[in-house]
Amino acid sequence: MPTFDVQQFRQQFAFFQQQPEWVYLDNAATMHKPQAVIDAVTQFYQQYNSNVHRGAHQLSQRATTLFEQARSTVASYINAQHSHEVIFCSGATAALNQIAFGLMHTVLQPGDRILLTQLEHHANIVPWQLHCQRFGVIIDVVPLTPEHQLDMEAYQQLLQLKPKVVSFSHVSNVLGHIQPVADMVTLAKVAGAITVIDGAQGIVHQQPDMQQLDCDFYVFSGHKLYGPTGIGVLYGKTEQLARLTPIFAGGEMIDSVSFINTTFNKLPFRLEAGTPNIAGAIGLSAAIKWLQKYNNQQIVNHKSLLLKEFYNGLTAIKAIDILSSSVHNAGIVALNVDSEHPADVAELLNQQQIAVRSGQHCAMPLFSYLARPGAIRCSFAAYNTLDDVNRCLLALEQAVEILTA
């Protein structure tokens, strides 16, 4: 196998040709799209645009075929047992909302408990909170160790409270830490809990294997896997998807309707009300097919190298407070300049055309635990180069110099 050629990889992103002066390190927010994805979306609109599953004409049949092929592509990428276990939605947030809403009453009864962790994104906290409050379900939270890792001992103790659902992220969106998801699923299963994994940041780091991981639900967004925005995936085991009350109703999810009773369509359509994001699904499928031409281990190695260089460089800059661990890290580094507000650091980087995110990254409970007003977040993707790393380090040095002058 030839080695990973970052320049060849990067060349497929028109963005970097259009904006060569920018160093883009905001990949955890959204990634750039390769030409293969842009072409697939354009081609759909130019050649096949039609609604799916309902047209009495060949164009619709063609669109339906492409859409269902996209579902199969995703299903096989994550090694789902069945294609219908892939539900298309607008993104990880929509998927988590569907799961939280859908399990209330059918699975979760008043007085039941669910288990989340301290480092979840708001999308894996607030939907639960919203429905748990109404239904009288109790939320427990797994704390972190002083090294900002999940406290696995506390996790096991909290599992003894018999939560019906355990929901946690594959990779922390702030710290980049890869969670021990396989162990966490196994332990949760022993405790009899339904397992939900927020794969928003995990999906691009590691191709997840649903049958091996054996979780009940896994969700992710297409735009964090080189795909378009507005498309995401809710994976669920057939028997678990069947327990979800649909959060949206209308359109294709219906089998028959009368004012006395409505019966629902079968999976996956039962959970896909309304016209789906057809072009988005086709774009996501194109992203996956394109990505599969590369060796994932080589991409992981490349990102590890970038991360190593970045950490090395950071230690040479004075007054840097690094929140992320360099081990078991998927390529995200949260940091601060000592006693400076992250918004100031980010603005000084912005002036030097380094794109990072600053703030609390939709994870306020984590930051109250970390006792910091926020952080800047540098997140790396396979198309980033050592030159990007060095430019970011130089820009940080310049920012520190201006701030501490």
Add this chain to the structure above:
Amino acid sequence: MTLEQLLADTKPALLDIQQRDLTEIEQAKDWQAKYRVLMQLGKKLPAIPEKMKQPELLVKGCESRAWLMHYHDKTTDKHYFVLDSEARIVKGLMAIMLCLVNGMTTAELCQFDLCHKFDQLNLKPYLSQSRGNGLTAMVNRIKHCCG
């Protein structure tokens, strides 16, 4: 510390900014020079003490928080402000904004076009950032004081 004291401390600071720093920002030879001045501006304004930062004074940006205190002198119909931000660059930008509006009458404040003024100082890009730095939210809060 009282609002009166803060207002009294703010006034000479704004005058100083107006007389010295604005030209320096306009004539800055590079972005580094401009930002060095901007960050000094925030330091010139008095800080609102923590215990005075009541929730109703909070103006939220996505990345940082700021606070605005308002005093309306009914006899002269003039509006005076005190502000603070946890981010230095934002506080500097807000200080410039304050230079322009502090002491305006209700009618003047209502008609005031900050975009135009910021354009003259080459600072307009900071206003178009939708909610990031909270500057637009601060403008809206100030404008609200005249309504």
